Amino acid sequence: MIWLNVVVQGVLVGGFYALFACGLSLMFGVLKVINLAHGDMAVVAGYVAVFLTPHLHISEVWSFLVVVPIFGLLGYVVQRTLIQKSIDRDPFTTLLVTFGLSVVIENLLLEIYTANGQSVNIGTLISKSWHPASIIYVSYVSLGVLAVAVVVLGLLQLFLSRTGTGRLIRAVADDREAAQLSGANYRHVFGIAAAIAFATVALAGIAYGMMTQFAPTSGGVNLLFAFEAVVIGGIGSLWGTLIGGVALGVAQQFGAHFNPEYQILAGNLLFLVVLAIRPQGLFGRRTALS
Amino acid sequence: MSAVVPAANDHGPRLVRRSNTSPLYTLAGVLVLVVLLTLAPWIVPAQAASTLMNFFILVIMATMWNLLAGYAGMVSIGQQAFIGLGAYATLFFALKGVNPFVTIPLSTIVCAVIAVPVTLLLFRLRGGYFAIATWVVSDTALLIIGAIPFLGGGTGKLMPGLQSLSPTQTAHYSYLATWIVALVVVSGTYLLLRSRLGLVLASIRDNEVAARSAGVNVQSARRLIFVVAAAGCGAAGAVLAISQPFIQPSSVFNIQWVAEMLFVSMIGGLGTIEGPIIGSILYFVLQQTLQQYGVWYLIIFGSLAVIVALWQPRGLWGAFRERFHTELLPVGYWLIETK
Numbered sequence: 197m198i199w200l201n202v203v204v205q206g207v208l209v210g211g212f213y214a215l216f217a218c219g220l221s222l223m224f225g226v227l228k229v230i231n232l233a234h235g236d237m238a239v240v241a242g243y244v245a246v247f248l249t250p251h252l253h254i255s256e257v258w259s260f261l262v263v264v265p266i267f268g269l270l271g272y273v274v275q276r277t278l279i280q281k282s283i284d285r286d287p288f289t290t291l292l293v294t295f296g297l298s299v300v301i302e303n304l305l306l307e308i309y310t311a312n313g314q315s316v317n318i319g320t321l322i323s324k325s326w327h328p329a330s331i332i333y334v335s336y337v338s339l340g341v342l343a344v345a346v347v348v349l350g351l352l353q354l355f356l357s358r359t360g361t362g363r364l365i366r367a368v369a370d371d372r373e374a375a376q377l378s379g380a381n382y383r384h385v386f387g388i389a390a391a392i393a394f395a396t397v398a399l400a401g402i403a404y405g406m407m408t409q410f411a412p413t414s415g416g417v418n419l420l421f422a423f424e425a426v427v428i429g430g431i432g433s434l435w436g437t438l439i440g441g442v443a444l445g446v447a448q449q450f451g452a453h454f455n456p457e458y459q460i461l462a463g464n465l466l467f468l469v470v471l472a473i474r475p476q477g478l479f480g481r482r483t484a485l486s
Numbered sequence: 487m488s489a490v491v492p493a494a495n496d497h498g499p500r501l502v503r504r505s506n507t508s509p510l511y512t513l514a515g516v517l518v519l520v521v522l523l524t525l526a527p528w529i530v531p532a533q534a535a536s537t538l539m540n541f542f543i544l545v546i547m548a549t550m551w552n553l554l555a556g557y558a559g560m561v562s563i564g565q566q567a568f569i570g571l572g573a574y575a576t577l578f579f580a581l582k583g584v585n586p587f588v589t590i591p592l593s594t595i596v597c598a599v600i601a602v603p604v605t606l607l608l609f610r611l612r613g614g615y616f617a618i619a620t621w622v623v624s625d626t627a628l629l630i631i632g633a634i635p636f637l638g639g640g641t642g643k644l645m646p647g648l649q650s651l652s653p654t655q656t657a658h659y660s661y662l663a664t665w666i667v668a669l670v671v672v673s674g675t676y677l678l679l680r681s682r683l684g685l686v687l688a689s690i691r692d693n694e695v696a697a698r699s700a701g702v703n704v705q706s707a708r709r710l711i712f713v714v715a716a717a718g719c720g721a722a723g724a725v726l727a728i729s730q731p732f733i734q735p736s737s738v739f740n741i742q743w744v745a746e747m748l749f750v751s752m753i754g755g756l757g758t759i760e761g762p763i764i765g766s767i768l769y770f771v772l773q774q775t776l777q778q779y780g781v782w783y784l785i786i787f788g789s790l791a792v793i794v795a796l797w798q799p800r801g802l803w804g805a806f807r808e809r810f811h812t813e814l815l816p817v818g819y820w821l822i823e824t825k
Contacts, residue, residue: 230614232563281796289795291561291617292752296792299745303781303788416741420625423618431615457640461629464622468607471619475610 201332202453206446208334210425211342212407213441216400217422218349219393221437224426226369226389229279229290233298235419237394238401240301241267242410245402246314256317260402264395271394272387279390280383298415305412313409316402341403345441348396349434356434365389417460424467430477439478504816512814520669527661532654535661539729541770542668543722544746548754548762549675550718551747556756557679557687558711561613563744564620567604567627568597568716570739572723574631577733580647581636587663590724597720601713608712609705621741628739642734645727664725671718676759678714679817683707688818691757745784749791755801759815764803 220234231237244266245259254262278297282289318337326334356362367375368385376382404410404418421444429440444463451462470477527535547569554560575593580586604623611619632640648656678684686707689697698704727733746769747762754765769787776783798805807813 224614228613230618232614232617278792278796285796285799287613288555288559288561289799291614292748292795293792295561295563295617295745295748296752296788296795299749300785300788300792303785307780307782307785416621420618420622423615424622427611427615427619457629457633461626461633464626464629467622468626471607471610 197329197331198453200329202449203446204332204334206449207442208338208342208445209448210442210445211345211438212338212400212403213421213425213444214438215341215345215348215396215403215441216418217425217437217441218345218352218434219396219400220419220422221426221432221434222352222389222396223393225432226365227275227279227283227386228287229283230294231279231393232291232294232419233301233415234294234393234397234422235415235417236298236301236305237267237415238397238404238418239305239410239412239415241398241401242314242316242405242414243305243309245316245405247309257319257321257406259316260399263402264398267398268391268395271391274394275387275390276383280386283386302412302415309412311411311413313411314405315409316405318406322406335407337406341407344399344403345438348399349438352392352396353434361388421463424463427477428467428470430479433477433479436477436479443478502819504813504819515814523665524662526665527658532657535657536729537770537774539661539664539725541766542664543726543729544750544766544769545763546668546671546718546722546725547743547747548750548766549672549759550715550722551744552751552756552758552762553675553678553711553718554715555748556751556758556761557684557691558708559691560708560712561617562620562712562715563617563741563748564622564624565715565719565747566739566741566743567620567624568601568719569723569726569743570624570631570735571600571627572597572720573727573733573738574637574723575720576724576727577637577643577645580645581643584647586645586647586728587659590663590667590721590728593724594717594721597723598713598717601716602709604716605709605712609709624739624741628735631739632735638733640735642732642737645731645733648728648731660725660728663728667721667725671721672759672763675718676815676817679759683710684817687711742784745788749787751801752791753787753794753801755803755805755807757800758803758807759817761801761803765801768802 216235216238220231223229223231223234241263244263245256249256249259249262252262278293279290282293321336324336326336326339328334354362356366364375364380364385365388367378368380368382372382375385400418401410404414425441425444426437427440428443429436429438444466447466448459448463451458451460522529523538526538530538547565551562551565554562554565572593575596576586576589579589579592584592608616608619608623631637637643651659679687686697686702689700689702690704690707694704723738726738730737750765750769751762752765753768754763755761772787773783776786794801800808
C-alpha cells in the first residue's frame with residue numbers, strides 16, 4: 197500500500213511536469229530553439245496571477261482566464277522580435293539570449309517581489325482531498341492539474357494533427373525550406389508555436405502556484421524537471437513527455453520515500469540512466485542526438 | 487613571426503602574420519603587468535588585493551567558458567559543477583591533512599578525471615539539450631556532495647589548515663595562489679589555441695562538415711576542451727575555497743557563476759583571449775559602482791549581454807579588433823596584401 201501511494205503521488209506530480217514541459221517540447225520541435233527562460237516565464241505568470249489580476253477584480257483561482265491569453269500574445273511578440281532575431285544569427289545565439297533573459301527575469305523578480313515564497317490563493321480547496329484507501333490521499337488540486345495536463349496534451353495533439361494551422365506547424369517543423377516554397381510564412385508559424393508554448397507555460401506556472409509556493413528562483417528547478425521529462429519520454433513525442441513526466445515523478449517519490457533529500461537526486465539519476473542506456477528516450481526519435 | 491605566401495593569379499604576394507604590431511610590445515607589456523600583479527598584495531591595500539583576487543577567479547572561469555563556447559561551440563550552463571567539485575576536492579584533501587595550497591593541483595586533476603565520464607553521457611545530446619543536461623549534472627553533483635556528512639552536508643564546513651597562518655599571511659598566500667592559477671590558465675589557453683588544436687577548433691567553428699571530411703576528429707577535440715575547461719573551473723573552485731574559507735554547497739554550486747562567466751565572455755568578446763579579461767574588468771567596475779543597489783548590476787549586465795549577443799556577437803574586443811586590426815594576444819593569422 198505504501199508503494200501504491202508512492203506511485204499515485206508520482207503520477208500526480210508527473211502530470212504537472214508534463215504540463216510544464218509541453219511548451220518546451222513544442223518550441224524545440226518547431227523552432228529548434230531551447231528556451232532557457234521557459235521556467236522563468238512560468239514564474240512570471242505566477243506573479244502576474246498573484247499580484248496583478250486582483251487589480252482587475254478577478255479572483256486568483258480564475259486568473260488563468262486572463263493570464264493565459266496574455267502570455268499567448270506575449271509569446272508571439274517575443275518570438276517575432278527577440279527569438280527570431282537570435283534564430284537569424286544562429287542556434288548558439290538563441291541559447292545565450294534566452295539564458296541572459298532568464299537571469300535578468302529572475303533578478304528583476306527578486307528586486308520587485310523579494311525572495312519570499314508566494315502562492316496562488318484557492319481558498320479551502322488546497323486542503324481538500326479524496327481518500328480512497330487507508331493511507332492514500334489524492335489532493336484535488338493535484339488531480340485537477342493532472343487532468344488539465346492530459347486535456348492540454350490531448351488538445352495540442354488534436355490541433356497539430358487535425359487543423360490546417362496544426363498541419364502548417366508540422367510542415368514547418370519537418371522542413372522549413374519546403375514549407376516556405378509552398379507559401380508558408382514560417383516566421384508567423386514560429387510565432388503561433390511560441391504563443392502556444394507561452395500559453396501552456398503560463399497555465400503551468402499558475403498551476404504550480406496553486407499546488408505549492410514559488411519564488412523568483414523556482415523557474416530554474418522546474419525547467420530542469422521539464423527537460424528531464426522531455427528527455428526521459430523521448431524528444432519530439434507529446435505523449436512521451438507525459439510518460440516521461442510520470443516516470444520522473446514516480447522516481448522522485450521513490451527517492452523521497454527513503455529520504456526527503458533524495459527526492460530530486462533520484463529524478464536526476466533516472467534521467468542520467470536513461471541518457472546512458474536509451475538516449476532517444478522511451479518514445480523518442482533520434483532527432484536531438486548527435 | 488611572418489611568412490610570405492606566393493602570389494596567386496591576380497594578387498600580389500601576401501604576408502601571413504600573427505599580428506600587425508610587434509610581439510615585443512605585447513611581451514614587454516605582459517611582463518610589466520605580471521611583475522606588478524605579483525607584488526600587488528604588498529603595494530595595494532588589503533581590500534583592493536581581495537577584490538583583485540575575486541577578479542582573477544572570474545577571469546579564470548570566463549576564460550574557461552570562452553574556451554568551451556567561443557572556440558569549441560559548446561554552451562554549458564553547468565560549469566558550476568566543476569567549481570563546486572574543485573572547492574570540495576580541496577576541502578576533502580584539507581580535511582585529510584594536506585596543506586590547502588598543495589591541494590590546488592590535486593583538485594584540478596580530480597575535476598579533469600571526473601569530466602571524462604561526464605562527456606560520455608553529455609555528448610549524446612547537442613545544442614540546447616546539451617546545455618540543460620550540463621545543468622542536471624551540476625545539480626546532481628550538488629545533491630550528492632550535500633548528502634555527505636564528512637564534507638559538512640548541506641550546511642557546509644570551514645576550510646581547515648589555514649588557521650595556523652596569520653591573517654596577513656593567509657591573504658598574501660591565497661592572493662599569490664589565485665594569481666598564479668589565473669596566469670597559468672590564461673597563458674595555457676593562449677598556448678593551447680596557438681597549437682595544432684587551436685587550428686582544429688577554428689576549422690570546426692568555421693565549417694564542421696568540412697573539418698570532418700578533412701579528417702578532423704571533432705568529438706575528441708571537443709572532449710579534450712571540455713576536460714580542460716572542467717580542470718580550469720576546478721582550479722577556480724579550489725582557489726575560491728581557500729579565499730572564502732567557509733564552503734557551502736549552495737554557494738559553490740551556484741548557477742550565478744555561469745551567469746557571470748557567460749555574460750563576461752559575451753560582452754568582452756567570445757572567441758578571443760582578451761574578451762573575457764576585458765569583460766571581467768567591466769563587470770567588476772559595474773559591480774563595485776552599483777554595489778549598494780542590490781542585484782541591479784546583474785540585471786544591467788545580463789541585458790547588456792543579450793544586446794551584445796544580438797547586435798555585436800563578437801563582443802567589445804571583437805568590434806575593436808575589426809576596427810583597428812590590432813591584437814594583443816593573437817592566436818590566429820592575418821593575411822595582408824602587399825601589392
